[in-house]
Every structure is written in C-alpha cells, then in structure tokens.
Amino acid sequence: MAVKPRIGITAGDPAGIGPEIARKAATDPRVREVCDPIIYSASRAFRPGLLSADAGRAAYDAIVRAVADARARTIDAIATAPINKEAFALAELPWKGHTDLLAHLTQTPRVAMMFYAETLRVVLATVHIPLADVPRSLTRDTVEFSIDLAARELPRFGHARPRLALAGLNPHAGEHGVIGREEQDVLRPAVEACRARGVDVTGPWPGDTVFGRAVRGEFDAVVACYHDQGLIPVKLLAFGRAVNVTLGLPIVRTSVDHGTAFDIAGRGIADHSSLVEAVRLAARLARKN
Secondary structure (H helix, E strand, O other): OOOOOEEEEEOOOOOOOHHHHHHHHHHOHHHHOOOEEEEEOOOOOOOOOOOOHHHHHHHHHHHHHHHHHHHOOOOOEEEEOOOOHHHHHHOOOOOOOHHHHHHHHOOOOOOEEEEEOOOOEEEEOOOOOOHHHHHHHOOHHHHHHHHHHHHHHHHHHOOOOOOEEEEOOOHHHHHOOOOOOHHHHHHHHHHHHHHHOOOOEEEEEOHHHHHHHHHOOOOOEEEEOOHHHHHHHHHHHHOOOOEEEEEOOOOOEEEOOOOOOHHHOOOOOOOOHHHHHHHHHHHHHHHHO
C-alpha cells in the first residue's frame, strides 16, 4: 500500500469549535482513508465561548508548530480550524488571519486566498480590509498578481488550462465608466496584460452574473475584487463543503469555510464537514507536491 500523507490539523482558537471539529475530523473514516492526521492544539483547556488573549496566543502557537513541521517535511500539509481575529488582536498579534500569518511564517512575500468547491472556485484580489479601502487597494499590480497566481496554481486542482474570469467592482462592471472608473482604469488593463502573457482570462464581467456563468461551466475560477463579493456565492452554494486554500505558499495549507462559532462551542454539536473536506483536499494536494 502507498504511504499516506501526514496532515497536520491545527485546532484553531481553543475556546471555539476548533478542538471539537479537529477531533471529529481526525477520527472520521473519510479522513483516515486518505491520510494520517496529526492534531496541533493548545496544551490546556479553555472555557468554551470566552474570547481571550490567552486563547489567541495558544492558537498562534499551534500554527507556528505546524508550519515549522511542514517546512521540515515532518508533515506533508496543514489543514486549519478557525481562529478568532479579535483574540489575535487581544494577544497583540499583528496578523488579521491565517493568510497573512502563514505568509509571514514561510517568508512568502505575496499569497492569495482561494475558496474551492466542486461547483465554484473563487480567488480573492483583496481580503480582510474595510470595504471603503477596496478601490484604492485594487491596483493593476494586485489584480494581475491574483490572475497570474490563479493561472499558475489551478492545474494542481485538475484544471490544466484554466479559464479565468475577473469580476467587476462596480454595478454592471461600471457601464464603460458611467458607474465608476475602476473597470476602465485598472481591471480591463490588468486583464489585457495577463492575456498578453498567455493567460486565458476575460472580463471584467458584472459581478451579479459572472459567478452563475462559472457554476454553469463557462469558467474554471473567478477572481473577485473583494472578500464578500467572492465568498457570498461560494457559501450560498457550498457552505460546509467549500475549502479555503492559500495559494503561493511553499507548503500546502487548506482550511474551513467558517468561523469559531463561540455560540455553540463546548456543546458537542459542531459540524466538522468543512474540516473533513479541507483535510481531504490537503491530502490530495500533498500527493502532487
């Protein structure tokens, strides 16, 4: 029999549902079938549902250990349970989430967040920033990087020649400058530059129709301009089955599509489906590394 990949499961914020879903996922037959799971968790118990700096620091420490092991090839990939951004802030940790923390720990200057589901794949050009900051953060360089990275990484997911679409920022993709200039000044030139490099990308397309077109098979992935533009359609179609993947890292990292759920922590009722999907995808990607 082939040796199964070793997948590190970080338990996330120890006051949330992370420890529960990590235990459930690690013993789930669907996970055991494809990998040997190893849980990275806090060294002590925390009161369920209680936001604290100590919990934020414990979650951080577990991630650091897992990343170190992944870089040392002690484990083959990482699947992460959710952390709490407020707990990180209380612990005076400067990172807004896993994505920027993992980039820091692996010394990777630029990464992108992709949400992967069988029905829809979405790459985010901007992530955890206020909506008011999106237009000025959406530079040609940022958009081109997201498109190029998606084109480079998607073959690992079974799309040998990925067909990409860029979503517009404004309603109706700006109506040729009538409802905003970002499409004319930033997004369309970025698409043209990527196409000149051989990337199969079109757009910007109106955000209210492009995701439906992707679901119907016209595109393999959509590059979204901001967090909720991309995540609303993914979670509407595949909540609990979608997987968050960090593109561009030197290690494989996947994650769940939900948060710490403090309101149900410690009650034994948390659904571990998304973490099962994350671990299984991590195992699949680890075999291709």
